[in-house]
Amino acid sequence: MKKLFLLSFITFSLIACKTDKTKTTIDTVNKTVKQDSIKVTKVAEFTGQQVTGVTVSDSGRVFVNFPRWRPTVKHAVTEVIGQQSIAYPNQKWNSWTTDAKITDSVFVAVQSVVASKNQLFVVDTRNPFFKGVLSNPKLFVFNLDNNSLQKVYTFTDSVFFKDSYINDVRIDRENNMAYFTDSGHAGLLILNLESGLFKRVLTDHSSTTSEIDHLNINGKQWKNTVHSDGIALNPLDNKLYYHALTGYTLYAIPTTLLINGTDNEIEAGVETIAKTAAPDGMIFDKYANLYYADLENNAIIKRTPDGKTTIVVKGELVRWADTFSIYNNELYYTNSRINEITGPIPTMTFQVNKIALEE
Secondary structure (H helix, E strand, C coil): CCCCCCHHHHHHCCCCCCCCCCEEECCCCCEEEEECCEEEEEEEEEECCCCCEEEECCCCCEEEECCCCCCCCCCCEEEEECCEEEECCCCHHHCCCCCCCCCCCCCCCEEEEEEECCEEEEEECCCHHHCCCCCCCEEEEEECCCCEEEEEEECCHHHCCCCCCEEEEEEECCCCEEEEEECCCCEEEEEECCCCCEEEECCCCCCCCCCCCEEEECCEEEECCCCEEEEEECCCCCEEEEEECCCCEEEEEEHHHHHHCCHHHHHHHCEEEEECCCCCCEEECCCCCEEEEEHHHCEEEEECCCCCEEEEEECCCCCCEEEEEEECCEEEEEECCHHHCCCCCCCCEEEEEEEECCC
16 A cells, blocks of 8 residues: 555645444446456546555455545445445544544554454554654454454554554464565564564665656656655565565565564665665565556556566556455455645546456
8 A cells, every 4th residue: 555645635635534434335346347458347436535455364254455545435344245344343433633633442543444254353544644643553353253343452662663654564474474565664564363472674785775856757746755664475485575665675584583583684684686666555465476556557567486577457447556365266456546646636537457367
């Protein structure tokens, strides 16, 4: 996303939009079109609500999130069920406004949702409108069996900064860890899911820092500097792969080193993997193929374990592929259209699409 530092349009949205509804209608569902022989199926479309994150649970439940980049956000997290987008886990959790108290039972500024086994992990940056962290960021964990809050992890003061924007998370079940990118203040964070202890590494390191100050998309410059953003766990080599959004270098580091290494050992262990397109979303499939966005060319790229790259899909149906999820051999992705926004968005549409992957 899940995405970043779009301060230019905030000034256009001055009044928060409050709603008592827990459901919103999805404009179009399961509409399939062909593009370059690739079938792209529209799973959901939202008008005036900029979706960035998507995740699909093991049972096929689809969850999305809407970052609080403007006051008109209706819900932070919803579940897509049929033609409805239903506040998750309920409306109360999604009811925060700028004049309300911040508690451990409300979403403030959600940037990422990730389903793993029977749990939903929700990353709350606590940094609405990119104006600075209001309170310690949170990782909320919900039990998908009964949709109840199971655990709250509070980021300790030592692992984030005022300008931090905790962007994305990957869950490492083998080591019982979680890994995060900070795209506001460059760096990676590690959380021991058992002990609840956090640590921060590679702060302002060359591998986590933006390489350029703009992207060229559809003949226009999108000026911004976004640090460590995309993140993905390779199931075969047990390495964490990561990438600055405004940059062209893919890096990796062994998870054992992230967990057990000293700062110096971790810095020395960073591997430069390849030069790539500037991405946002990143994900590995079970065969260790890496899928990532090519923001400047409206495309999604597949990188095989031997380093070969191919275009999976390209064109108007890929408009800033922000976040990926894989379920039933289909790749789900969000179109967050970040580069296209210059003002209010009440009539703009944002999609969750999916495509079938090759066996």
